[in-house]
Amino acid sequence: MSNRKTKELSVEQSLVWNSVGSMAYLICNWLITVLVVTLGSDISMSGSLAVAMSVGNIFATIVLLRARPVQVSESYSDFTTGNFIAHRIVATILACVICFFYCLVSVAFNDWAVVAVYCLFKAGDSFVDVLHGVDQVNNRLDIAAISQIVRGVGVLVSFSLCLLLFDNLVIAVASMAFVTIAVVLTYDFRMTKRFCAVIPDFDFTSLIKLSRICFPGFVASLACTAVVSVTRQFYGLSYGNEALGFYAAVATPTAVIQALVSYLYAPLLGPISAMWRENETHRLRLVFIKMLVSVFVLTAMCAMASAFIGEPVLTAIYGKEVGLHSDYLPLALVATAFTGLNFFTIDVFIAFGKPIIGTISGAASLALAVFLSRYCFVNPVFASDANVINIIILVAYGFGLLFSFLCIINLLNRKAKQSVTSEL
Known part of the structure; x- marks a missing residue:
């Protein structure tokens, strides 16, 4: 060394x-x-x-x-x-x-x-x-x-x-x-x-202690990751790898959105933690609003662009057979943005010292994704439309995000009341 x-x-x-x-x-x-x-x-x-x-x-x-x-x-x-x-x-x-x-x-x-x-x-x-x-x-x-x-x-x-x-x-x-x-x-x-x-x-003691510290955030991120994985696999088992292959070819480039979302919020985690400790709830609300607006604008721009140039770009990259499935792209972009926002809320709860809330949110999203996948992919009404994958992901993550943001609002309100009470 x-x-x-x-x-x-x-x-x-x-x-x-x-x-x-x-x-x-x-x-x-x-x-x-x-x-x-x-x-x-x-x-x-x-x-x-x-x-x-x-x-x-x-x-x-x-x-x-x-x-x-x-x-x-x-x-x-x-x-x-x-x-x-x-x-x-x-x-x-x-x-x-x-x-x-x-x-x-x-x-x-x-x-x-x-x-x-x-x-x-x-x-x-x-x-x-x-x-x-x-x-x-x-x-x-x-x-x-x-x-x-x-x-x-x-x-x-x-x-x-x-x-x-x-x-x-x-x-x-x-x-x-x-x-x-x-x-x-x-x-x-x-x-x-x-x-x-x-x-x-x-060192056994250190390993146990480290595992206990990491466990709530790990469970939350595992459940969040599994929402996409489980939904795609249910679809693949129901309709075959070829059908899943078309969806994967179209949807995989949308991972760039999730990466961009992580680049947006990663530098904010330190300031968020500091603002939480210092009871700066007004600044925290502004940070969350700016984050949501930024992700919304970024996703909307990409989704609109994909609606106009998605097919020719996918055809140029993959060929005409994949390009014909460009209708999967707009919803896939939104689903990926929801993925990034869910990971954002997980890290926010860790910064707040409340990681168990992220765990509950992730578990609820996963349970909903499993339930919807088991129902939708055996229902002939949906045939083999791969956009159902995007819809299930959106509903599952949307439920988790709603729960998470309601919890964040509640925590900020309680924090603000505590701050006012301590000043009296």
């Missing part, structure tokens, strides 16, 4: 590097969903990849366990990097067990192989988050950004070449896992060792 100091970045530089790295990685992963359609010999490959991504998102949520905010917070400085690495290893093993049983009841057997290798890819992708947390604490998010760019380009190139050479989705996704693990071992570990030891510390 080396403790020598390295030149730190300013907050502005860190934000720029983080945004560039995250967006580059996001674009590369999105292009993979494009290439599986254009380079694969069968549209069902897109459906299989969508299933793998759905399970992979659940897997990653379990592995991450909402530990990054704890790692970078000064309030929990008693935990070492070794504790977080050990915690991530245990969480990965737990995720493997949970997702195995999840696949038994929700994934067709012929998709198991691609799901397994995609989860291996997500394991490396999620593990490096611990090392990037060290980068963030030491104000060197340029290291994390470079890793994201290299890994993004690497998985994109390897996936494309393997799909062209072998026309086999399992081999193509396995190559993504190989590239990711290689970059983490040869670059990220080496860079992080300049700041601290990267040896796991399996």
